[in-house]
Amino acid sequence: MKDKILKELYEHQENHISGEYLRKKLNVSRTAVWKQIQSLKEEGYVIETMSRKGYRLLEQRDEILPGGVKFNLNTREIGKEIKYFDTIDSTNTYSKTIALEVPHGTIVMSDEQVGGRGRLGRNWSSPKGEGIWMSLILKPGIPPNEGMKVSHIAAAAVCKGIREITGLEALVKWPNDIVINGKKVCGILTEVAGELNEIHYLIVGIGINVNNIDFPTELEEKASSLLIEGKKKYDRKELIVKIISIFEKFYDSFIKEGSLEEVLRLCRQYSALIGREVVIIKGGSQEAAKVLGMTDEGFLEVELSDGRIEHIFSGEVSV
Template identity: 60%
Template sequence: MRSKILEELYINKGNYISGEVLRTKLGVSRTAIWKHINALKEEGYNIETIPRKGYMLLEMKDKLLPKEIEALISNNAIGQQIVYFDSIDSTNSYAKKEANKLKDGTVILSEEQLLGRGRRGRNWSSPKGTGIWMSLVLKPNIPPTEGVKMTQIAAAAVCKSIRELTGLNALIKWPNDIVINGKKICGILTEMAGELNEVNYIIVGIGINVNTDGFSCELKEKATSLFIEGGKKIDRRELVVNILKNFEALYNIYIKDLNLDETLVIVKNYSAILGKEIKIIQGNLEKKARAIDINNEGLLLVQMDDGSKELISSGEVSIRGENGYI
């Protein structure tokens, strides 16, 4: 019932709709309407209530409310169903737990994460109302070996979207980080479940520091935000919409014939590491190399100090710049 009331408010957005009209349309009491309206207000919807006029939904720019986003991506398959939380432990954890019940293309969004995480179990700071903390639930008909490529599709989509929306010089630190001025602004965590020859689901988690105005001493040397880099607040909703649109475009091209070319154009053009000296970290082993290329499978081609060349898989290593994070 609550979603039906919200739908009516969106249809009449900018205008008042009376409790009597809602009661008649939805077949419930005005008391029930009032209770659901109050519940929606508690969820974060900005609803103005005036006696004898009724209820009016006001513009909301500071929250990532599902109906606002769904209305802006009506042509997207990814994002037609959005599950929204004011607070959650981790959007990826929820997506994995509920993946079998969720439709292909479902997006999990939260205003904050209490236990956000990155690759290799690292913690990811996700303060309330400042960033984009979301997970995409995908169920493509592709071989499980292809699932890892979702990370680079997501990286390309995020990098392209940030550049389009802000004009900032966002770059991709292969394979799963977006950086600006050598500091991390976004991390991507891809997780998959499947059988030997079949993907059950792929979860693509995306965490972006958008309007964060400061970091702890521990983080500020390697982390930044769009606000810190650009000096102005960013509409998080608009960025989410851009990312979902760009992701779907690249994703559809890829799953059609498993061709990663469109994604790799972006990944290479905006690479933070190609042509640079890097450190390859495998467990306790650390090697220096020069990043030369990214091949058609999304593997990183490097040249070692002895002149030999190796292909590096993203699942095997962490990449660092020669003198720091990048």
């Protein structure tokens, strides 16, 4: 019930909503509404209560407008061109259609995706106004098998960016999910087009659950948002600017100096898996293992139950 009240408060931020309205909408007593409001206040939500008017959540709406991002970015190339949509099927799918014509570093972002795609053919829930749904179009002159490293760069940048802006203990769950308190708040889908020896373009799709207040039932146990974990709403523009700036720094040192040092250091320091017992899911089979570390190539180093050491470069790991 608390989540539903919170949702109503967010949806009516411009004006107060009465206890009577909430009572009827949720089919509960006024005392129950009042108790939930108190509980939300205790959790840190700032809610104004006015007699005869009701309740109002005292936070500003944040809009992602391309200018708000672009004019605050101090990057050299990434984000110099931004294509913004109110709604789109998938920023990754659209990016593929324009990748060859637009400059390296172009960003496609949308306030909502109606056909958001995740790894392993899954869907990615991308509700309007709640998250960061964006794709970076990159043209690095590297062989396709190096593409995975750019995914690690993105994961390290998102993890560091979230930590700096929110203070939350974001961790990297290999290969490139970001989790907080064991729940996924960000996924990265990297897609490559090219030939055997060179990438034509690479699309790094980043989905961050920022201000989501709830999730479809099937995701509830595994997914979370920065708002749920931090108990406050975050400015999506500020996060985007921070993450892109960090990403460009890491990306430049990889492309210009071949160095992934800082990225690997972060992925190891903030790993959600190193030292833990996990299950490796490969195709149809599952195998228990202990995670020992991450190699300089970005592979996950694990010890299987029979003592064999393996380096895993793709697939999924569950804890």
